[in-house]
Amino acid sequence: MILRERQRTSTAVIWLILLTAPYWINWVGGYTPLGSRVLVLALAAMSLNFLLGFTGVLSFGHAAFFGLGAYGVGMTIKYLIPSTPLGVLVGMLAALAAAMVIGALIVRLRGVYFAMVTIAFGQVFYFVAFRWNSVTGGDDGLSGWRRIPLDFGFARLDILGDDKAFYYFVLLCFAIATALMGLLLRSPFGRTLLAIRENERRARFLGVPVDRHIWLSFVVSCLFVALAGALFALLNNFADPRTLRWDQSGDFVIMAVLGGMRSFWGPLIGASIFVVLQDYVSSMTENWMSFIGLFFVLVVLFFPRGILGMLARRAVS
Amino acid sequence: MTQLLLFNLFNGVITGAFYALMALGLSLILNLSGVINFAHGGFLALGAYLAYSLMPAIGFWGGLLVAPLLTALLGIVLEQTLIRRLYGRDPLYGLLLTFGLAFVFEDVTRSIWGAQSLPYQIPGWLASPLSTQFFFLTGYRVFMVVLVLVAVTGLFLILTQTRLGIRIRAGTLDLETVSVLGVNVRILRTLNFALGIYLAGLAGVLAAGMLGLQPTIGLSLIMPSFVAIIVGGLGSLPGTLVGGLLIGIASGMTTVFFPAATEAVMYVMMALVLLLRPRGLLGEHGRLH
Numbered sequence: 001m002i003l004r005e006r007q008r009t010s011t012a013v014i015w016l017i018l019l020t021a022p023y024w025i026n027w028v029g030g031y032t033p034l035g036s037r038v039l040v041l042a043l044a045a046m047s048l049n050f051l052l053g054f055t056g057v058l059s060f061g062h063a064a065f066f067g068l069g070a071y072g073v074g075m076t077i078k079y080l081i082p083s084t085p086l087g088v089l090v091g092m093l094a095a096l097a098a099a100m101v102i103g104a105l106i107v108r109l110r111g112v113y114f115a116m117v118t119i120a121f122g123q124v125f126y127f128v129a130f131r132w133n134s135v136t137g138g139d140d141g142l143s144g145w146r147r148i149p150l151d152f153g154f155a156r157l158d159i160l161g162d163d164k165a166f167y168y169f170v171l172l173c174f175a176i177a178t179a180l181m182g183l184l185l186r187s188p189f190g191r192t193l194l195a196i197r198e199n200e201r202r203a204r205f206l207g208v209p210v211d212r213h214i215w216l217s218f219v220v221s222c223l224f225v226a227l228a229g230a231l232f233a234l235l236n237n238f239a240d241p242r243t244l245r246w247d248q249s250g251d252f253v254i255m256a257v258l259g260g261m262r263s264f265w266g267p268l269i270g271a272s273i274f275v276v277l278q279d280y281v282s283s284m285t286e287n288w289m290s291f292i293g294l295f296f297v298l299v300v301l302f303f304p305r306g307i308l309g310m311l312a313r314r315a316v317s
Numbered sequence: 318m319t320q321l322l323l324f325n326l327f328n329g330v331i332t333g334a335f336y337a338l339m340a341l342g343l344s345l346i347l348n349l350s351g352v353i354n355f356a357h358g359g360f361l362a363l364g365a366y367l368a369y370s371l372m373p374a375i376g377f378w379g380g381l382l383v384a385p386l387l388t389a390l391l392g393i394v395l396e397q398t399l400i401r402r403l404y405g406r407d408p409l410y411g412l413l414l415t416f417g418l419a420f421v422f423e424d425v426t427r428s429i430w431g432a433q434s435l436p437y438q439i440p441g442w443l444a445s446p447l448s449t450q451f452f453f454l455t456g457y458r459v460f461m462v463v464l465v466l467v468a469v470t471g472l473f474l475i476l477t478q479t480r481l482g483i484r485i486r487a488g489t490l491d492l493e494t495v496s497v498l499g500v501n502v503r504i505l506r507t508l509n510f511a512l513g514i515y516l517a518g519l520a521g522v523l524a525a526g527m528l529g530l531q532p533t534i535g536l537s538l539i540m541p542s543f544v545a546i547i548v549g550g551l552g553s554l555p556g557t558l559v560g561g562l563l564i565g566i567a568s569g570m571t572t573v574f575f576p577a578a579t580e581a582v583m584y585v586m587m588a589l590v591l592l593l594r595p596r597g598l599l600g601e602h603g604r605l606h
């Protein structure tokens with residue numbers, strides 16, 4: 001009872017912080033687009049964690065779907081229709097299709113094997129974006145397009161010129177996606193995923209079609225990562241081939257682990273720390289790669305359960 | 318046309334030999350310890366740069382002998398301090414830690430030796446073509462294939478003929494029983510790790526002679542090694558060797574007909590293998606999990 005109440009309070013606090021962020025972030029040395037970046041990457045890490053933390057399947061190739069979302073929205077706006085929502089939709093559908101096919105290929109694999117295959121498949125998309133110069137812009141990325149202000153017919157939201165408006169647009173997408181994931185996790189489907197995570201063999205004996213559940217979880221997770229990728233491209237008005245590469249996948253995993261894989265909001269905390277740290281370190285030194293690398297090592301050695309995992313453990317004991 | 322085909326076929330064999338050398342090291346470590354060593358490419362680059370720096374003092378042949386050994390030594394140090402803590406844990410942590418190490422490696426090589434690519438001097442008689450008709454058969458390329466052949470033969474001899482090798486293979490199947498039989502598993506894992514890193518260092522020195530030196534040299538070779546392991550079958554060293562050669566030759570031949578797909582073709586092969594034979598070409602049954 002007390003636990004549930006505490007959970008409700010912390011959820012309320014999180015939403016309060018997110019809703020008011022644009023009004024105090026400048027005071028603490030940040031800027032509104034940094035807040036948007038935290039939200040976008042947190043959404044990506046939370047989507048990954050749907051698979052990683054709540055199904056127990058390790059994907060190291062989610063950057064591919066993040067990038068598909070990014071290029072989907074960029075290419076739609078640049079070549080097809082100048083509409084932000086349609087672009088996001090195209091990006092998500094492209095990732096959905098790719099996830100359904102790749103998911104079907106790999107759903108029987110587990111553990112290390114699953115991780116290796118997802119890394120390798122992710123690279124395919126990177127090479128396509130990197131090599132197909134005429135369409136994707138190759139190494140330079142896809143530029144020459146901008147996000148289009150939202151037009152509802154009766155009102156207009158200028159997400160292009162107004163950073164705060166864009167932040168709230170991202171927050172709305174974030175809220176819808178996390179609410180959907182939260183609902184899914186509370187449903188019988190989500191409970192079954194937890195059962196698979198805890199003991200796959202037992203779940204199989206109980207008649208759960210394990211492979212189909214893992215496939216579905218993979219597809220859902222990739223779909224929301226693609227939404228995050230589309231928002232990321234909109235944030236930068238640019239799609240970068242490096243968002244498709246394996247080091248981006250690694251960033252998502254470390255955000256989830258740092259915050260706490262077993263908790264729903266953990267990746268949000270992990271992403272906030274990671275983004276702020278990266279922003280700070282890369283402005284301070286040229287050797288930021290060493291810092292990020294050492295950061296990975298330190299997290300694995302000292303925070304394997306993540307920050308929320310450690311807090312929860314302390315609360316129990 | 319025959320010239321072109323032969324040229325690319327031979328190129329493919331060389332590339333494949335590289336992939337195989339690197340993938341064999343990765344596979345050794347993965348099979349015994351369950352750690353995917355993302356930093357393998359970093360060790361490869363380090364081997365190459367060490368050989369470069371040692372060259373003025375001990376020459377090409379000395380570098381070829383010493384640099385991989387030094388790399389393996391550093392491998393032992395890192396295994397003792399960091400990698401050891403990963404054994405028996407969720408493979409997630411191994412991936413993340415070695416991933417971080419790969420970053421550190423790349424950054425450190427860049428700050429010591431610079432970001433621009435450096436030339437690597439090979440002995441003059443190795444650099445000249447062997448035949449006027451088949452211009453592509455330079456001595457160095459033939460030498461590389463021979464050396465990889467020697468290294469792979471040596472590895473398989475160690476694994477089948479020496480006590481250490483037999484213990485490594487037994488540990489791959491059932492480490493607990495090996496431990497109960499009185500083998501010091503800690504030392505076994507360390508030596509096995511060093512052996513894998515030695516192969517990476519050797520591949521690095523050879524790669525330096527062909528591609529020159531860049532801090533990113535290891536990164537560009539690690540993904541194909543993953544694919545080689547998957548195509549060949551997890552848990553099978555001969556499979557890894559076959560997988561490496563196959564994808565090397567496949568990308569070599571694709572260069573002739575469809576250059577843009579040179580990198581992509583190996584991933585298509587991987588998809589096909591996963592579709593038709595998920596455990597890989599020579600993978601043993603039941604090692605999927």
